[in-house]
Amino acid sequence: MTKNLLVICNNFPDRENIYIGGIFIKEQVKHLRSFFDNIYVISPVPYGIEYVRKIKQEDYIFENIHVYFLKYLNFPVFYSYGRKNWIYLEKRAIIKKIQKEGLKFDLIHAHYTWPSGAVSIELKKKFNVPVTITEHTSVTFKKAIENKDPIFIKSWKSCDAIIRIRKGDIKFFDSVGISLNKVHYIPNGFDHNKFMALDGPRCKEKLNLPINNKKILLNVGNMYDEIKGHKYLIEAINEVKKHRKDVLCIIIGTGKLRKNLEKQIRTMGLENEMKLVGRKTHEEIPIWMNACDIFILPSLKEGNPTVLPECLACGKPFIGTRVGGIPEIITSEEYGLLCEPANSRYLSENILTALDRVWNEEKIRSYAENFSWQNIASDILKVYEIAKRDFNEK
Structure with missing residues (x-):
């Protein structure tokens, strides 16, 4: 039986890492690849974003990691206002891409609750697989907690595991009704093959x-x-x-x-x-x-x-x-x-x-x-197992 992971993130580097937005996600994925038959990364790119980023992002493959920059129509105003419309348009585009490429996967890992996590919850309904969300932000996270943001709360309640990169923030999930049993602290890491002592x-x-x-x-x-x-x-x-x-x-x-x-x-x-x-x-x-x-x-x-x-x-x-x-x-x-x-x-x-x-x-x-990615990847895999267990028990 194959074991495939689907990663959803709205920022991901190009092949040469000229654009480095989400580089830590790419590094994490690289160190998870040996534990899966395939990892599929879908990074939705609304038309016009490449102009802002000043780079053209093309699909690529390295090792068993398949990266898709999904070009689709969305409207910037929906990112902050009319967010349900953003979710709908992004979800629809991702589903079409999954079906076109014939992608099969056992687990979804979304990076950032908004919009990737919110969209992944909709994908969970369609494909019936567990979802893990990593929340990376600082200011956005604080505002979501203070305002009891309904999209964030719904995403956290509907997913099967949450990874928070800051330990001190975990207690805040309880204030919006999220069980702390599903929240796990895992910081970002580094690639010891790149970052080491040099002359x-x-x-x-x-x-x-x-x-x-x-x-x-x-x-x-x-x-x-x-x-x-x-x-x-x-x-x-x-x-x-x-x-x-x-x-x-x-x-x-x-x-x-x-x-x-x-x-x-x-x-x-x-x-x-x-x-x-x-x-x-x-x-x-x-x-x-x-x-x-x-x-x-x-x-x-x-x-x-x-x-x-x-x-x-x-x-x-x-x-x-x-x-x-x-x-x-x-x-x-x-x-x-x-x-x-x-x-x-x-x-x-x-x-x-x-x-x-x-x-x-x-x-x-x-x-x-x-904090090497090898150690971090091991911790992430444990969270995946918890997410799958809890999903199957529901």
Whole structure:
């Protein structure tokens, strides 16, 4: 008897990982593939989205993973208003695709409750298979709980298992009538075949970075809104500059706020201390991480950022904010330093402290192994078994 998994997600990378939206889902799927005959990934792409993403996404296959970018007609306004219409249009398109390709599957894993989870509940009715939903968001999750969002609650009640990437959020499901027995904590992970210790000076040389006379600070985070805290990082570097002249902060990412951040850097006279290097592929990120001395993530809100275990896997200390699932990973100052968000003064103090400290990179890498995708995949498989058991008992 075949064992096939259907993954539904509205963001998924292209073959070459030029577009990296949902890269953590792709990494997770790659480490689940050996446990299934086939994994089918359907990533619905409403007409017009590719223009926004600035990339054309084509179907592809790697190993036993079949990726379908489902082009279909939907209307942006339905994403926030008239959501039942969005669900109907996406569900209809997915069912047609499943039937056209002759896909057979035993389990559905939806990433994000909205819209993938809500749509997957409709697919459950059609195909009579269990559904697991992973809820990744931070702000959206909080609003759904506070507003008792009916679509979120219906999806959670109707699915067979829920994975939450932040342990501290699990208690909130109870407040909207969801049994905590069906909610499981599993954080995001890293690929130990990509994120590992590399020769730092050689990585710096490859990236044309100073090898001996600069301390390299690294941030990876897109600039689509202010939630990643870039503004406070720039302010913090301005303060660090008053105490040290050997710091170079690199920011990887792109987005609509880039021009504003470049202006802030110029206004503060930090052109020599900060460099915005744009988007980099997921394959390039380990080189940048190994070239840095400290990794910084000053987010205002977070779920469970994948860059966190990735930087630890490279042996780099993490400097960031006490938000989302970050304090659940950085449980000791042996791995990094945390402060409250939106506070550039405390962030700068953490950076200065970190620069003066001798870090045990081997100990950091050893700790990171707890979050390897191999271990995470094992935990996910256990949830799948629980979901199937509960589904069959209903």
